[in-house]
Amino acid sequence: MSIIKGSEKIVNPLQESALKKKGLCDYVINIASGCLHGCTFCYVPSTPAIRTKQKELQEKGISNPQMDWGKYLLVRENIPEQLEEKLSRKKKWRETPEGKGVVLLCSGTDPYQNYQTAKITRKTVEILSKNQKRVRILTRSPLWINDLDILNQPNITVGMSLPFLNDELSLKIEPQAPPPSKRYEALQKGHQAGCRLYVAMAPTPPIMTLDDFKINLEQIMKIDPEVIFWEPINARGTNGKRMIVAGLEFASSIMTKKSWAENFIKQWEHVEKAAKSVGCLDKLHIWPDPELKGYVEEEKLNRWLYMPTVETWQKETVSQTRKKSTKTRNKKLAIVR
């Protein structure tokens, strides 16, 4: 199938998100359906975001929305206008202890995968900033560096997925995404500019060794991220099949629940040991999987689920300050009356 590009309209640009269980956000904005990076391990095509749109996508010429992941991109051009409208009407803002009221761009696509999505992302971030919302960017593309003028501020954190620093391995696993060396360069530039940063060292393949983790973390610590998220590749839905089609032999070693869980536990031990030896255990944030129940002590599992990150945000957003001062003013008026 050749690449299919187009646009789509959605009703709600700002969705409440369950990703607080990973300490990521309370809301998510996805500026497209599909992702041209087409990473072989990507779970998105197996999620309801794509599964519930099977027919709609097939009508656009995408015969198999799961297996053809990476070959289609339907951009939601109206998101900025819709968001502006939505925020002007929105009275309550969800701010859980784990999600911290943060808006994530994006969970189901890459916000900076090309110039077209970068333009929509920029407009969207500008609107969120104007409304004093906390923003988390997550990308594999260095294009965000062009937006440093709006991203470098206290209410925005930019994160890059950097599971490993090996361009050759990346060519096999995430062949259409910019190589890790370019991502790392972007992080270095962001660090030099004083940008708030984090890294998603995820998802890591089962071939990663303790030394690989140490080398990664040593490099990552040079850009001083506030938090380093970690999870291994989880073979789930169709991603196992896609990895096998891509010739990734390691995929078959994590295809059963038992082998997946054993690999998760082994890597978890490695990553914690490596973080300890590099001196960044305090920044490491594990993304456990509830499916590990029965394989990992429940207490250990529950400790990480819904754990807030160590990131700190400005105590109050301007909108909260405004609300407070209105309350105080009303109280004073009540006293005077």
Ligand code: SF4
């Ligand atoms: S960049 Fe993210 S959303 Fe896009 S294919 Fe890769 S993992 Fe999936």
